[in-house]
Amino acid sequence: MIPEHIPTILNLKSDFPILNQHHQTGNLLTYLDSAASSQMPNIVIEAMSDYHRRYHANVHRGIHQLSELATEAYELARKKVKGFINAKSKREVIFTKGTTEGINLVVHAWGRANLGQGDVVLVSQMEHHSNIVPYQILAQEKGFTIRFIPITPMGEIDLLAYQQLLADNPVKLVAVTHCSNVLGTINPIAEMARLAHKYGAIIVVDGAQSTPHMSVDVQALDVDFFAFSGHKMCAPTGVGVLYGKQALLEAMPSFLGGGSMINEVTWDGFTPAELPAKFEAGTPNIAQAIGLGYAIDYLQAIGMDNIHQHVQTITTYALEGLRQIPSIRIYGDSPSRGGLIAFTLSNIHAHDLSQALDFEGIAVRSGHHCAQPLHRLLGVNATTRASFYLYTTKADIDRLVVALGKVVQFFKG
Numbered sequence: 391m392i393p394e395h396i397p398t399i400l401n402l403k404s405d406f407p408i409l410n411q412h413h414q415t416g417n418l419l420t421y422l423d424s425a426a427s428s429q430m431p432n433i434v435i436e437a438m439s440d441y442h443r444r445y446h447a448n449v450h451r452g453i454h455q456l457s458e459l460a461t462e463a464y465e466l467a468r469k470k471v472k473g474f475i476n477a478k479s480k481r482e483v484i485f486t487k488g489t490t491e492g493i494n495l496v497v498h499a500w501g502r503a504n505l506g507q508g509d510v511v512l513v514s515q516m517e518h519h520s521n522i523v524p525y526q527i528l529a530q531e532k533g534f535t536i537r538f539i540p541i542t543p544m545g546e547i548d549l550l551a552y553q554q555l556l557a558d559n560p561v562k563l564v565a566v567t568h569c570s571n572v573l574g575t576i577n578p579i580a581e582m583a584r585l586a587h588k589y590g591a592i593i594v595v596d597g598a599q600s601t602p603h604m605s606v607d608v609q610a611l612d613v614d615f616f617a618f619s620g621h622k623m624c625a626p627t628g629v630g631v632l633y634g635k636q637a638l639l640e641a642m643p644s645f646l647g648g649g650s651m652i653n654e655v656t657w658d659g660f661t662p663a664e665l666p667a668k669f670e671a672g673t674p675n676i677a678q679a680i681g682l683g684y685a686i687d688y689l690q691a692i693g694m695d696n697i698h699q700h701v702q703t704i705t706t707y708a709l710e711g712l713r714q715i716p717s718i719r720i721y722g723d724s725p726s727r728g729g730l731i732a733f734t735l736s737n738i739h740a741h742d743l744s745q746a747l748d749f750e751g752i753a754v755r756s757g758h759h760c761a762q763p764l765h766r767l768l769g770v771n772a773t774t775r776a777s778f779y780l781y782t783t784k785a786d787i788d789r790l791v792v793a794l795g796k797v798v799q800f801f802k803g
């Protein structure tokens with residue numbers, strides 16, 4: 391249930407208990423690490439607590455009242471996801487642990503059945519390890535080739551090079567992120583899907599950084615698979631979604647085996663269950679899926695377009711502020727960018743920088759952000775990244791800019 395008072399876009403912090411805490415400095419916590427994991431509003435925390443207190447039971451197994459209540463809530467969450475991403479059917483919505491598991495499912499089920507010697511998989515240069523390593527693991531076994539789609543100096547996909555790679559190679563699969571977790575670039579997925587299909591390939595999209603921030607319509611994008619994580623969109627950790635076109639999901643073999651995913655088992659073998667159960671082996675993360683459903687209610691009550699607009703405003707404001715800092719280098723220069731900014735500051739190590747910011751009560755992330763090949767391409771080992779969400783305010787950005795100014799002075803002196 392959405393609270394009667396639907397908060398305005400400018401004043402959401404009060405919905406997030408964690409953001410109303412004071413840091414040891416005495417300042418309110420300035421949380422600028424939502425691209426790693428976002429915070430949960432009360433409505434999500436309470437929905438999960440309600441499940442634990444009132445109707446915790448396994449799903450799709452018991453015919454007692456608690457199990458029925460749990461099953462109903464779990465399936466309602468699936469229905470909410472279906473609407474949220476505009477899937478054609480609930481059968482196309484597979485609950486996973488997160489983006490990583492979703493992509494691994496595609497690679498090990500679809501990939502194992504369809505990729506072999508002589509085939510090529512295209513992966514963009516801006517991918518998170520989750521959208522690189524699963525292909526590398528399977529390539530060792532099946533002998534297909536991975537080629538990388540180059541990016542431009544602005545940090546965008548080089549579409550001409552992409553088209554050339556499709557034309558020159560027997561490409562079976564294209565793996566690309568909707569929004570880069572380092573450069574912030576939002577990629578032209580509909581166009582990339584159109585080109586992949588023109589050359590007979592499927593497209594697997596990593597939606598970890600886009601789904602929390604903008605409305606996603608998997609049918610309009612015409613993607614074959616699309617994976618995202620709950621914990622970056624106001625839901626808890628431990629739940630995510632893999633969307634797949636029904637025909638592809640039906641044709642591909644099972645991935646994990648166990649309870650729930652079978653129709654019948656004999657000593658000689660098994661027949662898989664219908665979708666989506668076919669890909670949901672074992673007891674799922676029930677409370678987390680319910681939490682994701684409530685997170686979707688919350689995001690939709692505010693409006694995905696409003697969230698996108700808010701984050702765009704905050705990001706533009708942050709870019710203006712950060713660009714005033716001498717010796718800052720910002721990575722990614724695409725006008726089509728999501729709510730995160732990765733940067734380095736002269737020769738200050740990213741870890742020292744984020745520790746110094748933590749002393750000021752500001753949480754950012756530093757490191758390679760699970761995108762080592764991209765960092766190598768950018769010529770750095772590590773960056774510091776500030777990332778924003780619907781609860782981020784201009785005051786948070788002001789604090790970041792002031793604190794960075796202090797850090798520069800400190801390291802100078």
Ligand code: C6P
Binds near residue numbers: 425491521599755
């Ligand atoms: N990126 C970040 O700080 P999981 O861990 O499965 O929920 O999501 C993996 C993942 C996949 N793709 C992209 C583009 C991502 O950003 C992430 C998670 C976090 O950037 C943690 S490394």
